Amino acid sequence: MTEQHEALPKTQNEDRRGFEVQLGAFSGPLDLLCHLVESREMDPAQLNLTELVSQYVAFLINSKRTTLNEMAEFFSFASRLLLRKVHSLFPAQRDAGEEEEYPEDEPFADEEELRRMLEAFRPYRNAAAHLAALQRERERSFVRIADEESIPFYDLGDLYGLASLWWQLLEIYNENRGAGSYSEESLWEEIPDAIPEERLVEERMEELLRSIRKKELSLRDLLEEKNKKILIVTLLALLEMSRLGMVRIKQSETLGDVTVAAV
């Protein structure tokens, strides 16, 4: 047990490290690569995106705790790179609007401007590093919480926090009232919903974790929700939790009830 505890911080530090790209001459974080390509400091045509993706897959296999957010971030950057690559391979595809922003014939015309901009941003990059270090240190201590409902969260006087909580609440309330008219057929008649935002999945993960920590629950109970969006979010949350090894999902007999338990 002690060994296990000693092993923990190391894994966390590794996770903190995030994904590093090694492509040709470039070595560094993906957002920097993306930035360099988008600001035309690097030629997108030279990018080996297959290599990028396989490096990412290798990274995923090694680090077991990548969050949905981080994965979404990767896909967002990777697709931006892909778009740039497509544009550079098929210049005719580029639309007029972009042409204005990055004059084709003078790719490095604004080098000075860019240098200035990156210079100006450097302190913030360092500040982010400083914050990360502070957070790591601070998170080694835990405060006492009487109950989860009472975690002090909003500054007194946070008017916009107040208002947005109200409008979210109203949205959920109306949705739940509408859920009465749910029917199996109508589920497929509609155009499918957009993929729910990852933060909803994360919120749902926290909720689920709280309830299954108290006692093991059956999948049937967890999926009782008639609201389609919540159902999808719940399923995604369960999948993600099982991927991260936070829950144990088991079925003791064929066609029997499936139980979900905290690990």
Next chain:
Amino acid sequence: MQQSDENVKKEMGLLERQVEAMLFVSPQPVSSQEIASYLGVTTARVESAVRTIKEIYEASHGLTILFAAGGWQMATAPDLAETIEAFSGSVSLQKVRLSKAALETLAVIAYNQPVTRSEIEDIRSVRCDRVVDTLLKHGLVRIAGRKKSVGSPLLFRTTERFLEIFGLAGISSLPSLDELKEYRSDDGVFDSLEGPDKVSEEDDSDEWIRQ
């Protein structure tokens, strides 16, 4: 985890420190068995560690260890009861912060006043008597009479103090859904990469899940 059993009296070793920290963070009482199996020691050792902590606390600290519901629980020393009771209930806390539950309840009251507790609970779909009490204590809401209906339940309203703290001229200036949004039309190139989610600014119903 290898202290000798001789110096258990009075001295806090690693085991005592671990037990102390565990009792501190735990919201419910924790049984000796639970601690023992977690730390991989015998319950006898856990109990002697708890006794040590308890003795040290009683000798000079403002805290104590209680035994309740089959487990150990950290609490404030009984002789400080008056001080602490008044302090934790004190409205003068300069920097009150609100939990999500409290702010949500306050939002329901603000946008729907006057409103009864069961109406609040209907919207939030959780009980909220404790939260309403907190808000009353902080002077953010007040009782504004009784509703003329079965059981004549109490009606709640926000106070002047609420308006002051949230910087509102009046209840009518509470932000509308539109006011919470950014109006953006000149975002240029990246917009097209993010899909159509930003197009639907008019779609009021969907600020929570953007489609």
Next chain:
Amino acid sequence: MQQSDENVKKEMGLLERQVEAMLFVSPQPVSSQEIASYLGVTTARVESAVRTIKEIYEASHGLTILFAAGGWQMATAPDLAETIEAFSGSVSLQKVRLSKAALETLAVIAYNQPVTRSEIEDIRSVRCDRVVDTLLKHGLVRIAGRKKSVGSPLLFRTTERFLEIFGLAGISSLPSLDELKEYRSDDGVFDSLEGPDKVSEEDDSDEWIRQ
């Protein structure tokens, strides 16, 4: 208050016991002024009491006293982090996972507050509505009104919770941007603007993530 050399064993008196119990029950940091005015003593006395408690804790307890967001807060000793984290699932809720983009955006907001989203994007030169949403959701930033300019964009600020999560006494305890410019000024990454072949091994822009 530096007689700790001669007087190794600090003693807890009534004031220390009261302060200890108050910090135990308070869900958020409490300032010296607040404790002082509540107990009717000077802030100097409160601060010396807190120091005494802190020293006693550090000598042998599983607890510690933190200073964040302008106040004192009781917490578990940092060396017990692994034990406590694995013991109580609810403490893991105290951890906030932030991506590098989120931290950078947070840094931009912290140093420029109140600041609009387009100002943040000017500095970061990437879009950041998603990131700002995440920060809002974690309660690390909040909307603090609208800027009086074209389109009256929303203004963002960091919260008290931000200070707590990063263990900052206040915004002013962040190093200045000038200091951060010099910090790692030998950092080669942003100087190699000549093209892909020069963007190379000198890149240690996020050495910090590696350590």
